[in-house]
Amino acid sequence: MIRLLxxxxxxxxxxxxxxxxxxxxxxxxxxxxxxAPGTYALPPLGAAVDGQVRxxxxxxxxxxxxxxxxxxxxxxxxxxxxxxxxxxxxxxxxKQVQSRLLREPAxxxxxxxxxxxxxPQLDTPAxxxxxxxxxxxxxxxxxxxxxxxxxxxxxxxxxxxxxxLKIRRExxxxxxxxxxxxxxxxxxxxxxxxxxxxxxFLHADTVMNDLWTLAGETNPRTAAQ
Amino acid sequence: xxxxxALGLLLATQALADETCMSPYMAKIxxxxxxxxxxxxxxxxxxxxxxxxxxxxxxPASDSYGAVVASLSxxxxxxxxxxxxxxDRRYLWAGGLDTSKVFIFDIHSDPAKPSLHRTVDxxxxxxxxxVGPHTFYALPGRMMLTGLSNNRDHGGRTALVEYTNAGxxxxxxxxPTDDQLRGAKKAGQYADGYGYDVRVLPRRNLMLxxxxxxxxxxxxxxxxLMSDAEAMKAFGNTMVVWDMxxxxxxxxxxxxxxPLEIRCAWKPEHDYCFTSTALTSKLWLVYLDDGxxxxxxxxxxxxxxxxxxxxxxxxxxxxxxRLWVDTWNDGMTRLYxxxxxxxxxxxxxxxxxxxxxxxxxxxxxxxxYYTSSLLANWDKQEPxxxxxxxxxxxxxxGESLKQTLAIDFIAKQLGAPHQMRFGAYALYGDRVGxx
Numbered sequence: 166m167i168r169l170l171x172x173x174x175x176x177x178x179x180x181x182x183x184x185x186x187x188x189x190x191x192x193x194x195x196x197x198x199x200x201a202p203g204t205y206a207l208p209p210l211g212a213a214v215d216g217q218v219r220x221x222x223x224x225x226x227x228x229x230x231x232x233x234x235x236x237x238x239x240x241x242x243x244x245x246x247x248x249x250x251x252x253x254x255x256x257x258x259x260k261q262v263q264s265r266l267l268r269e270p271a272x273x274x275x276x277x278x279x280x281x282x283x284x285p286q287l288d289t290p291a292x293x294x295x296x297x298x299x300x301x302x303x304x305x306x307x308x309x310x311x312x313x314x315x316x317x318x319x320x321x322x323x324x325x326x327x328x329x330l331k332i333r334r335e336x337x338x339x340x341x342x343x344x345x346x347x348x349x350x351x352x353x354x355x356x357x358x359x360x361x362x363x364x365x366f367l368h369a370d371t372v373m374n375d376l377w378t379l380a381g382e383t384n385p386r387t388a389a390q
Numbered sequence: 391x392x393x394x395x396a397l398g399l400l401l402a403t404q405a406l407a408d409e410t411c412m413s414p415y416m417a418k419i420x421x422x423x424x425x426x427x428x429x430x431x432x433x434x435x436x437x438x439x440x441x442x443x444x445x446x447x448x449x450p451a452s453d454s455y456g457a458v459v460a461s462l463s464x465x466x467x468x469x470x471x472x473x474x475x476x477x478d479r480r481y482l483w484a485g486g487l488d489t490s491k492v493f494i495f496d497i498h499s500d501p502a503k504p505s506l507h508r509t510v511d512x513x514x515x516x517x518x519x520x521v522g523p524h525t526f527y528a529l530p531g532r533m534m535l536t537g538l539s540n541n542r543d544h545g546g547r548t549a550l551v552e553y554t555n556a557g558x559x560x561x562x563x564x565x566p567t568d569d570q571l572r573g574a575k576k577a578g579q580y581a582d583g584y585g586y587d588v589r590v591l592p593r594r595n596l597m598l599x600x601x602x603x604x605x606x607x608x609x610x611x612x613x614x615l616m617s618d619a620e621a622m623k624a625f626g627n628t629m630v631v632w633d634m635x636x637x638x639x640x641x642x643x644x645x646x647x648x649p650l651e652i653r654c655a656w657k658p659e660h661d662y663c664f665t666s667t668a669l670t671s672k673l674w675l676v677y678l679d680d681g682x683x684x685x686x687x688x689x690x691x692x693x694x695x696x697x698x699x700x701x702x703x704x705x706x707x708x709x710x711x712r713l714w715v716d717t718w719n720d721g722m723t724r725l726y727x728x729x730x731x732x733x734x735x736x737x738x739x740x741x742x743x744x745x746x747x748x749x750x751x752x753x754x755x756x757x758x759y760y761t762s763s764l765l766a767n768w769d770k771q772e773p774x775x776x777x778x779x780x781x782x783x784x785x786x787x788g789e790s791l792k793q794t795l796a797i798d799f800i801a802k803q804l805g806a807p808h809q810m811r812f813g814a815y816a817l818y819g820d821r822v823g824x825x
Contacts, residue, residue, distance in 0.1 A: 187658070190593060197595040205636035208561040210532060210554050326531055326555050328478040330819045344819075346478050348530060361531035363477070365592040371635060 189250040189364045191258040199370050202377035210358040213237075213350065214324030217317045218281065221294040221309040228281075228321065231308055232356055235277040236379050238262060238372060240349040241327045243284035244296040247342060250364050255349050256280065256300055261369035262376075263305045275354075275380055278307035283322060283329050285312045286339060325350060325358075353379050418479075420753045424449045425459070425501060425813035428781055429484045430805040431766055432467040437803030441470040443484065443495055443504055444804055445813075446797065448757075448783060456795050458802060460503045464493050469609070469766055473809045474526025476533060476555045479817055481507060483533060484809075485523035487765075488609060490514050492523055492535075494557050501813045508557045514541050516559040517551045521605050525587050531555055534597075536585045539604035546584035546604035546624055550637075565599065565630060566639040574630065577685075578644030584626030589652040589663060590634055596684070597634040598676060600649040600665055601626020612768040625669060629676060631684045643686040645674050652676075653706040653713070655731070660710050662731050666692060666701035673715070675731050690726065690734040693717055702764060703748045707755050712737070714749045718764050721746045721777070723791075740791055743777035745770050750810045751786070758784045758791060762799075763806035779806045 190196070215229040231237075240259060246252030259278050266273035280296075282288035288296075293309040301307045312318040322329065329345035349367055351360040360375050426448050432440040445460035468486020475482055480498040485491070492510035499505065510516075513523055522538030532555060537548035547567060552560040566574040567583035574581070584601030591598070602608070603625045607615055615621050625648040631641040647670030654663035662677035673690040692715055693699035699717035706713050706728075713726045713734065721743045726734040742760050750759045760782045763769050770778065776798040783795035799807045 196593050199595070200633055200636040200638070205633075205638065206561070208552070210560060211556065211558060326478070328480060333819075346530075358531075363530035366530060 189254050189367070191254050191261075191364070191367045191369070195368050195370045199374050202374045203381045205378065207351070207359040207375060207378060209353075210361065213239075213352045213356050213358050214321060216312070216321035216324070218310045218312055218321075219290055221290050221297055221311075223290040225313075226310075228310075229356065231277070231279060231310065232352055234354050235306075236275050236354060236376055237277050237279055237352040238349060238376070239279035239281060239352060240347075241283050241322070241325070241329075241345070242280050243282050243343060244288050244292055245284075245341060251345070251347050254364055254367060255347060258349070258367050258369050258372065259307070260300050262372050263300070263302055263307060265369060265373050266305055267302065272376060272380055273305060276306070276376060278305065280307070280309050281321070282309075282311040283318060283327065283345070284343065285314055285318050287341065351375055351379070353382075418753060419812055419814045419817065422449055422451070422814075423752060423757075423812035424452070424815050426750075426759060426781070426783075427473070427482060427495075427497065427504065427811045427813055428761060428807045429470050429473045429809045430799065430807045431470045431763055432463075433766075433779075433800070433805045436800055436805055438463050439805075440464060440466055441468050441486065442805065443482070443493075444799075444807065445502065445504060446781060447502070448759075448795065450794075456797075458797065458804070461804065462495070462504055462506060464491075464506065464509075467766070471765075471808055472524050472526065473811055474533065475528060475811055477528040477530055478555070481555065482811060483526040483535075485526065485535070487522040487524065487538060487605070490521050490523060492526075492557075497813055498818045501815050501818065510553075510557055513551070517549065517562045520549045520551050520562060522548070522608070523551070524585070524602075527588050527590070529590070532560060534588055536588050536599065538585060538602055538608065539606075544605040546582065546601065546607075546626055548583065548585040548604070550585070550588060550599065552637075561637070563632075563637045563639075565601075566642055571642075572639050574639035574642050576642045578642075580627040580644050580646070581642045582626055582628050584628065586626065586648075586650055587652045587665075589654050591654050591661065591663070592634070593658065594661055594678065595634045597632035597637075598652055598654070598663055599630045599632065600645070600652050601628050602648050602650060602668075608765055609767060612765075615768075629665065629674075629686060631676075641684055643676065643684065645676075645686050646670060647672065649674060650702065651704050653704055655706065655710040656708075657710055660731075664704060664706065664713060664728070664731070666704055666715060668700055668702070671695035671699055671701055671717075673713075673726065673734055677731065687732075689732055690736070692724065693720065693722065702746075705749045705751050705758075707751070708753060712755075714751065714758065716742075716746045716749050716760070718745050718747050723749060723758075723760065738790075742782060743780055744773065744775075745778070748809050750812070752812070756786055757794075758786050759810050760784075761807040761810060763808045766806065769806055774800070776801070781807050781810070 240255035242252035297309040428444040440463040442463040447454040469488035473484040482495040494508040495504040496507040520537035525536040527534040550563040565583040586600040586602035627646040647667035649665040700719040724739040779799040784791040
C-alpha cells in the first residue's frame, strides 16, 4: 500500500529524511533589513469574508463583528497541530507581535489579533480558552475563535482561500491532524486583506512594519488602490 | 510504493528539484508523480489546431501509464507558453504570449481530468499595458506574473503583474529603465526594462528577474529575426534585484545576451541563483558577495557559442550539486556539476531530439522529462517524426539517461508541447491507498 505522508509547512522534507528540523525564520532574527513602514504599498487582496463563529467564551458572533474597524492579524490554526513550523509558528509570531504592541500603545489600540480554528470537531470554545491561556496578554485584544461545524467553517475557509486536508485513518475516521498551508492574514480597517504571510514570510519584524504602514494610511478605503 | 508529499514548503532550506522550481511557497510531490500536465501549442493542420492542456499518466503503477488521459482545448491559439501552480497547488495557470490570455485550470477536483476554471482575458487592460504573461510564480495566496512586452510598441519594456489566487488583478510593478529607474541603481551600462522569469529567495528578501525580448521579436519568424540586425538588438541584457517585500527594484545587473530561466539554490547557506543566456550561450551566477551585494558573473560556456546552441530551460538538482541545461537548436541536454557554483563543470551531454526546450525533474531527480517546443514561429518543421514535437521521459541513475516513455505530439494530433507540471492524487487526499 502506498504510504502517504502529508507533511506540514516548512522543513518537512528534512523530517522525512530523518534530519533535524530547521526552524522557520519567524523563530529567529530576520536575515535582512525590512523596508521601513510607509515606504511601500500593500495593495488590497480582496475582501475579508464574513462567517458565523464562536468565541472562547461560547458566544456566537459574526466574523465581521470581530474584524470591525480594527487592523487585524488573523491566523487559521488548530490547537493540536504537531508541526513546529505550522500553527505553533503562527501563534509564536503573534505572541511576539503582542509583546511589541504592549510597547506601542498607539498601535496596540488599533490592532486586534485573531486565532481562528479550522477544526470545529476538536477545538471547542473550551479548548480555545485553554489554548489562549498560553498566549494572550490581558492588555492586548487577542480573540480565539472556533466554529460550530464544518458547515459553518467551510465558507470561511473558501472565502480566505485557506486550504486544509484532514488526515484520516484506514477506516476513514479523522485522525486528529491536518495538512495545510500556513496562512496569516493582515486585514485593514475597511475589511480588506492587505497581506498574506506563510511560514517563509511570517516574522514579527515585517508584520509590525506592515501594521505601521496601514496605521499610517490617512484614508484606508482609498489607500493603495 | 511509497509516496511522500510535502505541503506548504516555505523555507529555502530544502532540497528542491524542478518539481518545485517554480516556487518554494508551494505544496510539492516528493515521490512518484501521477500525471504530467503539458501546456501545448495548437498547430495548424494538427488535430483541432487549438492550444490545449494535455494530461499524461506517468505513474508506472497505473493501468493507463503512458497514455494521454485528458486533453482540454481552450478555443483557439494564443502562443501557449509557460504555466505555474498556485501555492496550494489546486490550480494551474497557463498563459498565451500572443493574446495575453491567462487560463486557470482546476487540477484538484479531478487530477486526471483538469477543467477550465476561469479565463483572464483583460490582462493587458488591467495591468496598464503589459503584454505576454510568461512566468506564473506562486506567492502566499497570490501569483506573480512576468510580462514580456507592452501594448505601446510591442517591444521588450514590461512589468511584473500580481494577481490573487482567485484570478483578480492586484498590482503592476514596472521594470526599471534608464529613464525611470524607480529607485534602482545600475551596476553596469544597461537598464532596458525587459522581463522574462522571476524567482524568490525568501530568506534574503530577494526577488530576481531576467529579460528576453518583446512581442515584435517572439512572434516573428526565426529566420527573419536572425537576419534582422535591428531586431537582434532588441533582446534583454539585464537581471534585476528586487526588494521582495516592498516589490521595489534595487539593482540592475548587466547580464548580456538574454538571460532566461532562473533557478536558485536551496540550501540555507547558498545565496545564489543560476541563469543561462540564450544569445551568448553562457551560464551566469547571481550571488551575494562578501560585502552583502548581489553580483552577476559568467561562470561557464554552454556548448560552442559560434554554433548558436541557444540555451533554454535549466533545472537544478535537489542538493544544489547538478544543473540540467537544454539547448534548443541542437536538441542537446547537458548536465553540469555545480558543487562549486563559481566553477561549473560539464559532466555529460545527450541529444534528446531535433529540438529540445523544457526540462523538468522529479523531486528525487530520478526521472527527467523533456518537451520540444519553443515558440510557434521559431519551432523547426522538419524532419517530421517522433523527434520533432514530443514528450520524452528518462530515468536518471546519476550517470546516464535511459528513456522510459515517449509521445509524439504530432502523431497524436495534439500540437507542440511546451511546459510541464506534475500532478498527484495524494496532494488532495484522493484515492490514497487505492492505487
